[in-house]
Amino acid sequence: KAGVTQTPRYLIKTRGQQVTLSCSPISGHRSVSWYQQTPGQGLQFLFEYFSETQRNKGNFPGRFSGRQFSNSRSEMNVSTLELGDSALYLCASSLVGSTNEKLFFGSGTQLSVL
């Protein structure tokens, strides 16, 4: 069974641009969560999707958005990039997103904003 796939692996953007990151969960997993990881703030929860619906959202500005498609693949978008958005963005999948399930993580997208 293929693992969680995130693309691209690395991305360099400039301030003010927007970016879209992609996540393909493990086959059969319907819940996808996104996390931002920075040295200063650690791992911060962004949002969680299940069956194309956002069920939980973290404390991030509206510039951060996401969506999930009918095949459970998910994208997250960051508009009007700021220097502070430089981070490793991780997505994780699980079967139904219950909190007693373990999360399977992708390798992440390393975003650098110049």
Place this chain on the structure above:
Amino acid sequence: SQQGEEDPQALSIQEGENATMNCSYKTSINNLQWYRQNSGRGLVHLILIRSNEREKHSGRLRVTLDTSKKSSSLLITASRAADTASYFCATDAGVRGYQKVTFGTGTKLQVIP
């Protein structure tokens, strides 16, 4: 915001020694999980302990949970160089049972061969 805090922030030990990491959290939980992250990569699930469990083992890993103190510990016995990684505790923060796991600040473990 971080639900959990790991202690110590960094730990350096010799191969073969035991490594103990602690996690403290703030609110009541349903489950607590431990994850490992190799540098710049995704996290790998190690073990899940439910709030009604006190201790759990998996191979060389031993996890304890004390809900009265809102703390957990991860013990890695007979450490190996391959155990070098960052270790995170994660709690569900009791939010409606849906996936909103929050992670602690992490312990960076270095195992010296």
